[in-house]
Amino acid sequence: MAQPKYTTHLGMVDILPDDVRKWQYLENLIREEAEKFNFEEIRTPIMEQTELIVRGVGQLTDIVSKEIFSFSRGEDNYVLRPELTAPVVRSFVEHHLEQRGGSQKLYYIGPMFRAERPQKGRQRQFHQFGLEVLGSDDPVADVEIIAFMVHIYKKVGITNTSLKLNSIGDPESRDAYKQALKDHLKPNYEKLSDVSKKRFEKNPLRILDSKEEEDQQFIESAPVITEYLNESSLSHYEKVKEYLNDLEIPFEEDPHLVRGMDYYTKTAFELISPDLGAQDALAGGGRYDLLVEEIGGPKTPAVGFAAGMERLFIACEELGIELGTKKSVDVYIVTLGDAARKWGLNHLPKLRAQGLSATMDYKGRSMKSQMKDADRENSRYAIIVGDHELESGKFTFRDMKESEEEALSMDEIFKHLLAK
């Protein structure tokens, strides 16, 4: 096939009508469940100031250093948001949401943008949903967040997941650990991979999740962060684990779990699926107690997670889970002749006014074609209208599923339809 003249940009995909049905299903599910957890939706612009993302996510992260779509216009710098935690925090600070009292429990659904090479489970425009709790340092918040995340996948039917958990501590604990880690790695500095050498000074923690061959032996023998947690970080971590056990949410501790954004503190977690191929993270998140202040707001501890919607669909596909329902319509009006066609056009609104979905042929085709179309549209009933019906006032009301039909007045037809 010749290449079309106009196509989507690399890594950006159209979601076509047949697929939109499962998106709507998932979006509805997320909204319903989030409301059950008493979270409220927040929507922020697709674009943010560059500075916010750089400060929020971290200058040295891969996301900021090489995956940002940005442009400027006059004095202003724009970035397409690569994630939504920093923007949500920006909005929280900008609008003084702490003044609403209590903890702010927010959720979002929407597109994100990262300029990466596309592959399975990775696109340049992709979609995430997530929850954020701002204003609580209680492990209860961590656990509610994790519980929601796990809950959604369970609800959808993705059960073969594993939850990885770690604590990267508060700054004090982390500094102590960083020093210990550097002391451990220093003698072998020259043997580390190039990436790891770069991270050694700036962000040694990230060396832990390096996949480079040459780093593995040093990572395995490295000290474990949880042994360097101070009392408050440790007790927080212990509580999180305790509460997860209470809720019977299984997890695996993974002392090498470090997340890609700089703002995390204490709790870090990821939900992994074996069905995703190379990109195996369904969702991930953690606590970020310092970010709100970093962005200029009041000292506000917070936790959240983000989940990839495309990845959720990939997992569903691998597991044979079909989301959403087939398209269908309640009534298809089949018409013969101009008078009947006009009658049909005039009766569609009457059916719709009763809360029914209704349609008719738009192309003036043969009755056989219209019946075929009614079948393809998966219509529950057909009303067949020709000269006989217009004269007698009795219309042919056909049950497409049962293949039965009878002649009824419109009053009777309405009664029939609304009884269902």
Next chain:
RNA sequence: GAGCUUGUAGCUCAGUUGGUUAGAGCGCCAGGUUGUGGCCCUGGAGGCCGUGGGUUCAAAUCCCAUCAGGCUCCCCA
């Protein structure tokens, strides 16, 4: 940024050692039923075989280039 890989109808794919008007299934349109769907039968539309160049009497098939995808590394959802 690097490696591997693929490009033939709307979709999924066949296409023999290069050889006459390039095929199938599904889908689409229509007829078989002058007022009736799903099954069946018949017919039809739809491809400069991604693009450009080269080799050859002859190229979807071989060579080169180019464009566009896919997968993988890095990293993340």
